[in-house]
Amino acid sequence: MKTFLICALAALAVLSNGCDRDNVKVYHVAKEDSAAPPPDQIAAPEQMPTTQMQPSQQPQLQFTLPDGWQEIAPSQMRVASFTVTNANGQTADVGVIPLPATGREIQLVNMWREQMKLPALTNETAVETVSAGNDPAKLFDIASEQPLIDGKFRARILVAELTRGATSWFFKMTGEDSFVTAQKENFLQFLKSVLFVENIPAQISGTGLGSQNFLVPKTNTLVIGGAHSNSSANSIWTIPSGWQQLPPPEFLVAKFSIAGADGASAQVNVSSLAGDGGGFLANVNRWRGQLGLPPFAEADLLPYENGIDVIGSPYGIVDFVGTDSKTGKPSRLVGAIVPQNGHTWFYKLMGDGQIVAQQKDAFIKFIQSANYANARNAP
Structure with a gap:
């Protein structure tokens, strides 16, 4: 893929992991709290829970990967990463990241808009509602007006955000405008396949689901700030x-x-x-x-x-x-x-x-x- 540096943190940007219908992959995520902590107890969206539970206690993220999506090694902050390439050499990056829900997720979206040299959203009236499994999700479609990729191609980001309990999930695809546009339907089908399942055993046999894989996501923790009263x-x-x-x-x-x-x-x-x-x-x-x-x-x-x-x-x-x-x-x-x-x-x-x-x-x-x-x- 042509170089396209959109960071936030790092980078922060992502979409989930899986495979075909005959080989569904299940990913291991930190168990969600029953209620989100108050805003003054969260340092920033990058902060993740640090307590790890046993695999048998954790909810699983299960989904099906569209044709042509290839799994790659996940980077920091990602549960999983994928790349999509067509015959012309166009490539898109996809991944998924869970972050503590703050009620201010629009600020992260506006950070991506800023990096695309677009004005911030002041409200979410133009945001499309889509399905992520059994949950409604907000879809943000962010297209640059300038050629940001190698100075030749416009860029596009698709971001779907849904909140479950204390966790906000961000599903993201980034690449050249024309290629991401062509992949949008696959992206939406991927979202529809997402399923959060509680307490799936680490090994499942005789279910027809094929091999089961578990992954504890990497975490990013901001170290101090208003959230940490014992640090200054x-x-x-x-x-x-x-x-x-x-x-x-x-x-x-x-x-x-x-x-x-x-x-x-x-x-x-x-x-x-x-x-x-x-x-x-x-x-x-x-x-x-x-x-x-x-x-x-x-x-x-x-x-x-x-x-x-x-x-x-x-x-x-x-x-x-x-x-x-x-x-x-x-x-x-x-x-x-x-x-x-x-x-x-x-x-x-x-x-x-x-x-x-x-x-x-x-x-x-x-x-x-x-x-x-x-x-x-x-x-």
Whole structure:
């Protein structure tokens, strides 16, 4: 598939796993709570329950895979991943991810819309209702107006979201506009085949279902934030003078604002994901996109990968100047990616160029001050 960097977290984007009618695959997911926790007890949508139950106690996700959909190894955050390819070499990526239900799932959809250079949805009146097995689901059909894939092809994302108990399930297909459009009916048929079944034994024989496979999904846990009353930014970092700590919104661990003269400002965002969080290149290109800059190729990263290690990371500090894609104002971004204890931490200082220049040293010292042992990590 032609390179199409749409991350959120990482990356976050996905669709479920299965096979043909004669060989239905069953995937193992964390048991849903009977009721969703209150919003102030959820750090962000990436946070997953960390308590694992025995396979015989867990509900199963069962479904049938359309013809031409091939299973591939799942990446971080995915229960499973698939690729779909046609004779012309067009490829689409599909997968599924469960996230704690927050009632704010539209924010994740708007993040994808932003990456497609589209305005945010203010309501869901235009959203189509489809069936995901026995459950109703919301279908978001997001098509770019610009050629975002290799600068030649428009992109399209199909996202179906359904909430069951304390869990929101996101089913996602991404690829070239024309190919995803052609695969839409298969996508909808896949959704109709989805079945959540409680307490299926790990081995089933004589049922006609064929081989049964179980998979415990990988989890992504944001480490601190408003949800964790026993953790605070002050216990993890030494916060520089003049930084105002703000309540972290969705997908962030911590957030700070720095005020300058004449209303100028800059912000510091911190997030954390399990594993590599989508990788160095993808996240650097996500930042470059926020400044309206073209994506880097692997070779462009060499100066940063071979940079001086000042932040406890194999990567150097990235420093870009461009135009803020949201405000249209000149902006500078300084970023750092720090792997720690099975998680990857993302630090970003962005805003008015003069403020960023003045705060760069303080930003680096802030990163260096991190005491990750005080962070509330998933086991």
